[in-house]
Amino acid sequence: MSFRVQRAAAMSFQRLVRFVNAQGATSFGDLKTTPTTANLADAEVEVLEGDIDKGLRGTGRVDKIQKLLCPLPKVPLIVCIGLNYQKHATEANLRVPPYPVVFTKPADALAGPLEDVPIHPDAQGMLDYEGELTVVVGKDAKNVSEGDALDYVLGYTVGNDVSARNFQLPDTSGGQFCYAKSFDKFAPIGPCIVSPALVPDPQKLRLVTKVNGQVRQQTETSDMIFSVAKIISHLSRGTTLRRGTVIQTGTPSGVGLFMEPKGFLKDGDVVEVSIDGLGSISNKMVFA
Numbered sequence: 001m002s003f004r005v006q007r008a009a010a011m012s013f014q015r016l017v018r019f020v021n022a023q024g025a026t027s028f029g030d031l032k033t034t035p036t037t038a039n040l041a042d043a044e045v046e047v048l049e050g051d052i053d054k055g056l057r058g059t060g061r062v063d064k065i066q067k068l069l070c071p072l073p074k075v076p077l078i079v080c081i082g083l084n085y086q087k088h089a090t091e092a093n094l095r096v097p098p099y100p101v102v103f104t105k106p107a108d109a110l111a112g113p114l115e116d117v118p119i120h121p122d123a124q125g126m127l128d129y130e131g132e133l134t135v136v137v138g139k140d141a142k143n144v145s146e147g148d149a150l151d152y153v154l155g156y157t158v159g160n161d162v163s164a165r166n167f168q169l170p171d172t173s174g175g176q177f178c179y180a181k182s183f184d185k186f187a188p189i190g191p192c193i194v195s196p197a198l199v200p201d202p203q204k205l206r207l208v209t210k211v212n213g214q215v216r217q218q219t220e221t222s223d224m225i226f227s228v229a230k231i232i233s234h235l236s237r238g239t240t241l242r243r244g245t246v247i248q249t250g251t252p253s254g255v256g257l258f259m260e261p262k263g264f265l266k267d268g269d270v271v272e273v274s275i276d277g278l279g280s281i282s283n284k285m286v287f288a
Helices: 086-092 177-181 228-235
Strands: 015-020 026-030 044-051 055-064 067-069 078-082 101-105 117-119 131-137 153-160 187-194 206-211 214-220 246-248 270-275 279-287
Touching (some): 026 055, 101 177, 153 270, 153 279, 187 246, 187 279, 228 246
Parallel strands (some): 117 279
Antiparallel strands (some): 015 067, 026 044, 078 101, 131 246, 153 187, 206 214
C-alpha cells in the first residue's frame, strides 16, 4: 500500500528550462513549444517564479534565452538503472535480472544540455555513452505502488550516462559501476523538463543517440524491461526518494563497448541524445 510522504509543491509549467537572459539574470522559464534542437538560444519563454522545492508559478512575463543551463540547479542524488532494455541485455549476453539493477551518481555528476564534459586522463581509455530517458521526482516518496508511481513524476528529460568502462568491467577494476560513472559532469540532462501532462505514456517514446552525427542507438522505450512506474515503485521500497532526485532509466543497445571495432569516445567527440517530444542534448567530450 502506498502513502505520500510529502505533499507536492505547486508546479505550473509545460517545459521547464533554466536560463540566463541578455541582462545576465538566471531564471526558470516555461518553453511553450517542443524543442527541435539542443540549442535554444533566442527562444522565448514565460518567466517562472519560485523553485523546485517551494513550487513554480507563471508570471506572464516573456523573456529570451541567452544561454541555456541545466534545468536543475542541484539534485539530492542521481539514481541509475542498468541493463533495462531487452536488446541491450541480448547484445551484452546477460541474463535479465529479477529486479532493476541500481547504482548511483553523486550530485556533482550533473551537467547541462550543452556543457562540455571534462574527462580525467584515467577515464579516457574506454569512454562510452549511454543515451537514456530520464525522470525527475516531483515529491518525496516512500513505498509507492506501481499504480501510483507516475503521480510522483515532476517531468521527463533527456540524459546521457557517461561511463568510463575501464573502471566498470570486472577484469580491469572489479566492476566498479558507481565509480566508473560518477566523475564530475558524467550525467548531462536537458534541454528541459517536460510535464507529465505532455507525456501520457513514457513507454511510447523514441530515443536516438548520435556520435559526431552518426547514429549509434535508436529504440522505442517499449523495449524497456522495467517500466518507469516499476522503477519508481522499486526504488521507493523502504527508501525515501527525495524531491528533485534524477532517475536515469537505462540505455538501449548500441553502446560503444559492444561495437566491433569498439566505438569508444575520443577527445572532441560530440554525443547527441534525442527523445521525441523531449528535445536533445549535445555534449562534447574534452580530454583533460
